[in-house]
Amino acid sequence: MKEFELIQHIFQASIMADTRGRDDILLGIGDDCAQIAVPSDQSLVFSMDTLVEGRHFPFDADPVDIGYRAVASCVSDLAAMGAKPAFFTLGLTLPDSDPQWLAGLAQGMAELAEPIGLALVGGDTTKGPLTITLQVHGYVEKTLAVKRSTAQLGDDIYVTGLLGDAAAAVPIVTGEWQVSSERFDYFYERYWRPQHRLIFAMAMKRVAHAMMDISDGLAQDVQHILKASHKGAVLQASALPISVPLREWQPDSAVALALTGGDDYELCFTAAKTQADEVALIAQTLGLECTKVGEVVETGFVVQGYEGELSGWQHF
Amino acid sequence: MKEFELIQHIFQASIMADTRGRDDILLGIGDDCAQIAVPSDQSLVFSMDTLVEGRHFPFDADPVDIGYRAVASCVSDLAAMGAKPAFFTLGLTLPDSDPQWLAGLAQGMAELAEPIGLALVGGDTTKGPLTITLQVHGYVEKTLAVKRSTAQLGDDIYVTGLLGDAAAAVPIVTGEWQVSSERFDYFYERYWRPQHRLIFAMAMKRVAHAMMDISDGLAQDVQHILKASHKGAVLQASALPISVPLREWQPDSAVALALTGGDDYELCFTAAKTQADEVALIAQTLGLECTKVGEVVETGFVVQGYEGELSGWQHF
Incomplete structure (x- = not known):
């Protein structure tokens, strides 16, 4: 199966790629870039996490679990800023293209991503040792992002x-x-x-x-x-x-x-x-x-x- | 060396993390998320690429070359939209933390990224087989992004x-x-x-x-x-x-x-x-x-x- 069709067939079939009714997503999967119109009163916040099999999750784990937890761990960084989830990208390095495994991963991701409005809008798929890189993006008012650097004495x-x-x-x-x-x-x-x-x-x-x-x-x-x-x-x-x-x-x-x-x-x-x-x-x-x-x-x-x-x- | 200090020491020492004079970058490396204020007349476009050693570049290649070409291949997707480069994130999976190798990679990335105004604002570093995931982001007016889907008969x-x-x-x-x-x-x-x-x-x-x-x-x-x-x-x-x-x-x-x-x-x-x-x-x-x-x-x-x-x- 071709690189392009791999993500498309499996992930676009899932609801994660459903970007209807999303004014902010001008282009999703399928072009050289995704294109986003960030709401004018919001700033964009994002975080990238890489998960390596055998290091960040056990070998031979259930792909549904891997998918859910991968999104959860990354979404946690959006929460830490007080941000509203918006969209994510997925860099998948896979030893082989097993459709059932990928469907499981997509299902696990969708279980968390869909209810919180986090849409898959792009990514890359390559062959190699199982590694999952996610970048999750959210919106928060410019002055309301909660930083690490602003703790006050006596808090x-x-x-x-x-x-x-x-x-x-x-x-x-x-x-x-x-x-x-x-x-x-x-x-x-x-x-x-x-x-x-x-x-x-x-x-x-x-x-x-x-x-x-x-x-x-x-x-x-x-x-x-x-x-x-x-x-x-x-x-x-x-x-x-x-x-x-x-x-x-x-x-x-x-x-x-x-x-x-x-x-x-x-x-x-x-x-x-x-x-x-x-x-x-x-x-x-x-x-x-x-x-x-x-x-x-x-x-x-x-x-x-x-x-x-x-x-x-x-x-x- | 700790995960956090790894990217910071090597990359912040380089000019790539220099975000002075950038009104759009509200928060760079060092918090849970980076924070960006996309210019109000622009949309955000971005592309993620994953490069695996032995597949997308040869084993034991010069890290300066790897760094330059990794950014070049990803920036090429921004060009394809007609976008202006803005910032990037870097997911690095490394078999070990060799400061000299990392400095070479950073140098190669900076050679291309710095002159075009592409600032490193975040990422993740993990241990594992050498894999580089880049997400590059650019700005383009909402209606001027050049898509794949709009070729006309007779063009x-x-x-x-x-x-x-x-x-x-x-x-x-x-x-x-x-x-x-x-x-x-x-x-x-x-x-x-x-x-x-x-x-x-x-x-x-x-x-x-x-x-x-x-x-x-x-x-x-x-x-x-x-x-x-x-x-x-x-x-x-x-x-x-x-x-x-x-x-x-x-x-x-x-x-x-x-x-x-x-x-x-x-x-x-x-x-x-x-x-x-x-x-x-x-x-x-x-x-x-x-x-x-x-x-x-x-x-x-x-x-x-x-x-x-x-x-x-x-x-x-």
Whole structure:
């Protein structure tokens, strides 16, 4: 099958390439470039992520899961800016062109992309070791994009959702550890189906001072905010939001996983203490757990009540 | 070296990350997303290309060459729309983090990117088999992007530059064939340093009816215009612009290489016969060869004076 027809046949057949009713998408797949008219009151934000088989997801994983999680991990960067998802491109390097595998990948991507209005508008397909590069694009008002560099002294530090489950799940999804079917189902879902925080982030963009997504572990990621903002932080280990299944299964390492495990794709943000009620109201309205885990100080980085290693996921 | 620091140290040290004086780039490398304010009278066009070592460029090639050509091949898609280059993202999958190799890659990219105002604003770096994914972005007025689908019956079909040299060069750059140093120098340059046609394309965007870049061979690529425009074409083999070095070196296969060889990154476009003087004037003013190679007819695809195979580069 020819390069051009490969993406077209499989992805255009899916609803992802359906760009009817989208005034912003002037040209989608099929020309030298895609063409977009960014709404005049919005700026464009985008993030590129590359996922390598055996490194960012296990060998021989279900393509539906791979597709869903690939989009989820990338969309998490849009949420971190408070942006509305708009469109994405897909660079696929494949060892062979297996139509069933590709249909699975497309299905998984569509499961997340379609309901949030993220349309596939272009990409490239090449032969080689399985590697997936996604660039997701969103819109946000110029002055409302939430950066990493704008945390303020005295801010509370919050995280959404629960931390540590995805990292704990790794030996389960790779098949290295055998667990009960109930435990398997919970952690499998937690690894492969991270829930996007887009709505919460869009609601929070006028409240949060600084925000980022947690992909490499809270301890490492929060330090990116601190470094960019020239601040320090004190976190409380006892405040970390940890699921009951994780506490029950791994009572001794749950806190370490919550602090240093990757792949959670939750948000970490800072907000003025005076906004605590506003933060709580937004979280409550959206039915999302949002936990204060520490506060911004002048300098340094301390996790009170934790003695272990603080380094997170590193690629080299 | 940490993932984050890898791109930053090497690429921010280069001038590619210099976004001073760029009103459109609100946020570059270093946050969850880059943020761009597209000029209000412009649309955004972009194209993603993935290059795999051993498939799209030879193993153990000079990283400076790889960098230059990676940007050139991708920029060629911007030219095909008549767009002005704006910024790019880079997804790098590397077997190891060799600072010298990376510095070479950055240098090659900057050699082309810097003079044309193409700023690096984001990307991702992962460990794995050497794969380079670029997404280049440009600006063009909403109604002036030159598509593939708008060739008109009776249009002349033109190509820029010379065809076939890059394909002929492959056994030279892979070291498979030994040739004289003069021949080596010419073809090595023709393979690794395709010249961008951006200025020509921007001048032509009000004249050309349909345009695309020639990456997979003229015969294959022109048919994408024909298919998208629901038209046919008659080309003249004798009209194909072929270099003197190629004619001298491979008199018997020069035409086949010009028709079906890939990697030329020239432009193919159609324009009304009444615009022939305008086309010639633009080409002459810019000092670029621009050759009429055929014309658009109702249906079918014929290359008069050529009897060989017409299939071009295919990835699967």
